Amino acid sequence: MLPDDMADLFRPIYRAPAPPPHQPGIHALIVGISRYPNLPLPGHGDELSPDERKLGLEQLTCAARSAWSVHNWLLQTEKQLPLPLLSIRTLLSLSDDENREFGADSLPAHGASLERFQAAANSWRADLSHDPDHVALFYYAGHGFQRKRSGDLVMLLEGTGGQLGGRLAHSIEASHLVGGMAPSQLHPRIARKQVYLFDACRMPLTDGYKYEDEPGGSLWDIAALGEFEDDRLMPRYYTTRPGASAYGLPDNLTLFSRALLRCFDGSAAEFNTAMDRWEVTAASLSEAFNRELIAVSEDEKIEAKQKVQVDGLGEPLTLVKFPTAPEVEVSVSVDPASAVPATKISIGDFMAPPRDFGPPLDPHPLRVKLPMGSYRVSVTSDGLHLDCLRNLNARESVWRLELDE
């Protein structure tokens, strides 16, 4: 018999009100851990005597907030998801600041302990086991590290640093999570589309902490290889490359989650000709992720060398669809600069009347939000002119127009 609060974890905190029967959909599992009660508070690690069991780590300030942002984004943009959102399970370990900010009572689940993770993951898998057309979505933000020998990312759960059990007893390896989600005799109809987002460092811990051979925690049994063909489409996004750190904005969001949400909001959109709509796909997200990471870093004026790594890209997979072209800010500059005061720019797509700007072109460069797409751009300025075509999307949002006589 499970205690009440554990039994609750088998139920998602969001469940679609009345999903049609046999309707494939999305089941999400989201984990964010800022509070590690057994680790020193941020900035206080050096004040304490070295303790191997604490793995040289401190508590975090923005992981749970990042997970909660992903949770909220899913709920708020449900209509843009490729399939109905059927459930979300979210485990948050909030820092004191996050707790004050959100108000603990407003959040439906707290604590990403190993037991809670086990419970949530098993019920998540059970929901996903009835229809191969379901889509599994997993997001983790928290401490992580990389095993040297196997190369596996290890997710460190709330109890890390405690005195009971092995020092990695409160951890789960990413490959263990993914391996248990494979088709098997027990789960022959499990979702074949599974998207994993790992927002955690991949630094190897120093040898002083002697973790390499320590076993991690276990979520479930892993089926024998070959029991079933593993025909999953399974893109896996890692916030950084092996051996590198991941960064967050103190008391804000992780760079990865900021970039992810910008991508989902449209900056990773590309036009799907066959479907006649703008979409974010697994591949377009892969293409856009690092661009947005750089943009976020520049916005926040921080120098982060973080670069997203993607494994398992395969068949096309739509993650977000847009009813209309997403808007993007285009920066238009004119060369020579002496032509700017007399410059008039006309931007049109033959679908609607063109929009005119200037003269004078003020400010310069011109910054204006337009729907993504293709445009004809006409520029005139005192005998100089230019007539050209330009694509507009997040990748091609800086237009430099050189005028000729």
Next chain:
Amino acid sequence: MALVLDRRSAMQGRPATHVLLCGVPEYSLTQASKRIRGSELAPLAPDPLARNTVETLARWVTEHRDDLAAPVSTCRLLSGSPASTATLVEFLRAAAEWRDDACTHSEGVALLYIAGRCVRPTESDLAILLADFGDDVGGLLYKSVSLRSLMDGMAPSPWNPEVPRTQLFFADLVGPMYESVSDGSGLLSSSWPTPAFDRPTGIAEDDRSATFFRAVTPSRSEPADGPASILGTTLIECLEGAASESAGAEGWAVTSRSLASHLPEIFRQRNRELGSSSRLTLEGLTAAGRSVVAKGMTPRRVKYVLGVHSGDGPQQLVVKDGSLATVLETTIPAHVNSVAVDLFPGLYLMEVREEGQPIQNFLAEVGGLGMIAEH
């Protein structure tokens, strides 16, 4: 191992491409390993396409040695001929020499293509069976190489600081085969493939643009005597321009990123045409991968089919490129529903005219595989 191209003296000190091609068409299993005989791993049928593919690639690399952004300095070939059979020792030697040559310039390119059969000993790795697999020497998978170790072992490290930061890996595999779940022998799960290299995890930041294209099929659908597999054919097609993207004033270029974008698309198309169930996945992709692999490769023209409803008289279609220069003018006959034009990928202004007067203008982004548009 055959060093089919060696320009190390001429290319010394300059960024260069170093190529390792390995095909395993046959296995020593005919010696009837007691451990494998009668199991699901036997018989291992020959895979002549593995040989044909790497030999075709070797010819292509030799012919186009100066067409790549970093000219080809070395090309090593293991194709199964008596002088170049990919036994474990020969493969490890070729891989080590390839790595040593490649690690002389960080702005160079390392390209590896391996074709043959594979088994899956663990969830996260594949073991590529080498020519002496099954000869009863060593553990069951001793005569195989860990796929994962190929890419992991090419990461930057203090002993290889000049490792080329642009790396392309291609695995063109039949499999994966598993041991019988029911026979209980447990040989696969208790044996480890041989790593090609040591893995320098966590010693230096991994700032490579490295992509692993991994095609795995239960059985080949291509003709066994054909010149190359689907993946090999697609790779050549992409390098010859199908993956070219505009590089602004520099013309056209194939980049590691454009390969990652176009190759899967073309691969899937070929796959469908041949009724193949081959699955292509990309691993280790980072968006840092704008490294130029080939320059000046003109992209292939693609067919753009325009749906029209022409009236009683002929109309004219005028196609203008991004700078509004006319690239094509054609007549749309009366009473037709469509007109097809061949264009390079890019953005175009399409003007439909009747008796010289424009009646409709629209913008069209023509993609890499061609498209059908209704207007």
